[in-house]
Amino acid sequence: MKNLIKIFISLSIVFSMFSCSDDFLDKPNPNQLGEGSFYASEVQVHQAVMGVYGQMQGITGNQWLYSEMLTDNTTVHFDEGNRGNAPNIESFEYWQYNSGTGRMYDLYRDIYNAMGNINLTLSKLGEADIDSGEKARFEGELRFFRAYYYFLLTQYFGDVVMITEPLTDPSAAFELERSPISAVYTQIESDLDIAIAALPHPGNVSASDVGRLTKGAALTLSGKLWLTRKDFGKAKTALDQVAAMGYSLLGNYADVFDPTNKNHNESIFEVQFQGGNDLGEHNGFIYNFYPKFTNGEVTGFDGISGGGWNIPTLDIIGDYEDGDVRKAISISEGYTDKNTGEFVAIPFIEKYHYEHAIQGRPDNNWPIYRYADVLLMLAETINEQSGPNAEAYGYINQVRDRADLLPLSGLSQDEFRTALLHERRIELAFENHRWFDLRRTLSATELVALLNSHGASEKANQTTPRGSVGFSAGDYIFDTHEILFPIPNRERVVNPDLTQNDGY
Structure with a gap:
């Protein structure tokens, strides 16, 4: 993991070199790296791939806004004296976001910026002088990231622009159209098939590569994709393979998040950070x-x-x-x-609250996938196909046993579904799963009802006091169209071909 962090530190330069048009200068400096020469060797491609890992730090560090604070899990510590973020960050808490909300544009832009670097690096792999095994691994990593980001985009925006090649003509960016979510899912599936075949088994990762993607991460995302698509048989097939890879629950729940215990046996994939120094690889989310x-x-x-x-x-x-x-x-x-x-x-x-030596330089990693998530998804695949059986109870009760809770038994399919959603909420609290879980397991009517009930409760009994500031008329009123985010206005201004989601 330390090797990965060292490589992250200087990689913003790698991608910034290629942001201008190829013909910006009539005569390139032969002593200067350019897009055409940079991706020639294994070392250079490795640096580019590590740059893609590095971009995930910023993207993941902001997901709490869109997948936790949007839901009934978290809220704001209301500041009566500073309302500067009311139309931006707080708009997600009160469901007042729209196509002009700044953080909506940040989400859209940051993911597509990462996608551009993924596509560029993928396009250069064929020309690079790299060992075939390493080349396959690099491709597997890049395709995982592309699949992961497209999965995020579909859950937030529905139909999205799908780009799988670098844009060589800037004008082409102004003519792109949104692809149906079904087509995007097909692309995700295709990328994951390649990633699963190319990435190493978690038991075969060297000490210097700990923290890099494995076959377990790709299969976990595949299982989550098939769950979302309601193909529970295919979801179980993918997740069964993860369960056979040697992962296990840690005995102590607190050890899962301890920064001195990173990349442990329950961790399938986590975003790497390094605190305690001024190298710029610390996380800032806990502040x-x-x-x-x-x-x-x-x-x-x-x-x-x-x-x-x-x-x-x-x-x-x-x-x-x-x-x-x-x-x-x-x-x-x-x-x-x-x-x-x-x-x-x-x-x-409290989950990420650990002492650290330098103010503003905490050391926590961020968990993306861990084995507890897989166990609960496996229980879900079984219940949705035939109701709960001994295998399904076995999976959910492993998670409950670690929490010192009594095992579940004797539930109907609906009761088990409710119990499972509760268990996911508590086990995976503040790990950016809640919004996707609600979207996947509830109908639109049920989701709207749950959120509006929570909103009414929060208005009546606020988690944090509001002082003399009352609620706005539209605060905590969730409409069906808000299940999908709006396409940011700034994107539609430069590309009128981008349709807008209903209701915005």
């Missing part, structure tokens, strides 16, 4: 999640407070079962003011 106005009680650094975003709701706090050890590991219900000695009941995410 977004700390409460405001704490003056160091939570961050551990005098005078330093958090962003107040992604605050656990009273709803999720109340959803933990009595005796569930995950609650204290995942959530703090407040902190003690060091000046007054009084308890301040502003909850915050």
Whole structure:
């Protein structure tokens, strides 16, 4: 993992070199790297692929807004004196986002920027002087990332622009149209088939490559894709293969997130960060999640407070079962003011809350896929095909047993489905799964009803106080069309061929 981090540090230069047109200069400098010469060797292609890994840091570090705070899991620490982010970040919490929302454009732009680098590197592989085995592995990694990003895009926007080759003519970008989600799913499936064949078994990864993608990650995404497409048989086939690869649950839930225990046996894929230094590979997400106005009680650094975003709701706090050890590991219900000695009941995410030596330089990785997720998805595939059986109970009860909870039994198919959604909410809390889980398992009517019920509850009993600021008329009113995000206006201005999602 340290080797990966070292390579990330200088790779922004690699991609920035190729942002201009090829004919920008009449005579290229023969001593300067350019797009045509850079991808010639294994070392250079390896650097480019590591650059794609590096881009995932920023993209993943922002997903909490779109997949947690959008839902009933988290909310904002309301700041009566600073309403600057009300039309932007807070618009996701209150479901007031629209096609002009800045963070909507950031999501769209960042993913497509990464996709451009993936497509460019893939297009250069054939010409590079690389060992065939390494070339196949690089292709598998790149195709996984493309599949992963297209999966995100479909869940957020539905039909999306599908690009699988570099754009050599800038004018072509202004004529692209959205492809049906079914066609995008087919492309994802194709990319994953290649990734699964090319990536190494997790048991065959050298110490220097720990943190890189494996066959387990590609099969996990494949299983999630087939679950989303309601092909539960194919989902189970993919996930069964993951279950046979030697992954296991850690005995202690807290160890899953401990930054001194990265890339452990439950981890299938996690985004690599490195804190404790000034190399620029630390994560910043936990500072977004700390409460405001704490003056160091939570961050551990005098005078330093958090962003107040992604605050656990009273709803999720109340959803933990009595005796569930995950609650204290995942959530703090407040902190003690060091000046007054009084308890301040502003909850915050505890799951990533670890001491670190340098202010603003925490060391946590971000989990993308882990084995607990696979076990719960396997239980889902069985239940959706034939109702719960001993195998399905075995999977969900492994997760519950670690949490010191009693096993489930004797449930109907609907009851098991409800129990499973609850278990996923608690086990995977604040890991960017909630929005996709709700979308996959609930009908549009059920999803709208759940969110509006949560909104009404939050209005009546706010997780954090609002002071003298009342709610706007449209706050916490979720409409069916908001299940899909709008295509950002800035994209449609430059390309009128991009249709807009209904309702925007």
